[in-house]
Amino acid sequence: MPKKQQRNILLPTNEDTTGPYFPIYFSDESYEDLTQIHSGVVAGPKGQHIILRGRVLDRNGNLANGVLLEFWQANAKGIYRNPSFEDHPDLDPWFDGYGRLRSTTGEYSFRTILPGASPGRAPNITVTIFSDGINRIVTQIFFANQKANKTDPLLTTLDDEDRERLIARFDESSSDGTDFYTLDIVMAGDQETPFFEDFLS
Template sequence: MSDKPGYRRPQAGTQPDYLHPAYQSTNLRSPSQPLVFLPHSLSEITGPTIGAERINEKDNDLTAQHDGEPQGERIIVHGRVLDENGLPVPGILVEIWQANAAGRYNHARDLHDAPLDPNFTGTGRTVTDAEGWYQFQTIKPGAYPWGNHHNAWRPAHIHFSLFGPSVLTRLVTQMYFPGDPLLEYDPIYNCVPDTSAKQRLIATFDLEKTIPSYALGYRWDIVLRGRDATPMEK
């Protein structure tokens, strides 16, 4: 079997280093020894294919998982999953989780003194369609304090987890909202030096997706690693 192409290595400045001292949890959890270069073999250009068979129709509507409506500002978050070559990535699992409108996670370890919402769990999932599109209906999460440094607050964000076609396209990240004044102070948002890369984590307001008298629309496109044109050797 001749070697198949691997995946492109990250553009400088667009992916974080493991050690990012401003985000204190990295100090004891980042490797201190050199990483060993991994040529992309069959073990990595393959990966789990978890698709629509595990998804229920309502899993992408976080406002319809309980008897009542959750508190907060209803939003639609949608976008397209593309690879670095600009091609849509169809049929892949997208998982999200988030705090409620008051900035509280429905999680035993979240001790923030803000109300839980009995009508909001904060969990959603879907599979991209044939053109790579995904869509969720949810409520806008609130900002919340955390213990990283004095008066530290996380900007409002939604956690995203995507598989893509291989182990190498696995991506966990966070989506932010435009105009959030907390972004410039947040060590997680600022974990990479590349300004454009950071800005690509911020959704844009989408008037066309906005449903009159019901919900604001936001668009956020996600890019997964793309294949090399030729087999990689090193």
């Protein structure tokens, strides 16, 4: 019997919107700053500290208030903490790679480390948006000045305009050595950010 038929395929519960009131009460600071394990502990992952920031905008160019953003990335060596890399020697004990923050205004600022390039890829961060009015949507954000952007197998599926919409621009380095990258995410409209099908694919 084919493997598929041995499985007990259940019908999924429908996704739904988060509504406007995802509880701020559920926030966890350690998910909002991945450069430290906790503000009271002298320990953190290896890698270039960055702040990825920008605005989440709606179809009219207004800020999308109350969005919940989740981030997923590889560590500085390009290794993800997922079952494929279990016990990999380059896993960083101080880095899980999962972040989450709720933005009251629609502006976001996420402190993390610059992800390394995983095999065949350009450095990137997967971003999931939960919001009022929509179900979960997903994309990946890349970084300016990375040579591998030209050959990344995801970026190269897009036309020039859409590719640019996924590449965060480098702004500045702060005096403490943090690099600032900026990207606006446009949920709908002419400047719409490309979003990807990860539910059925």
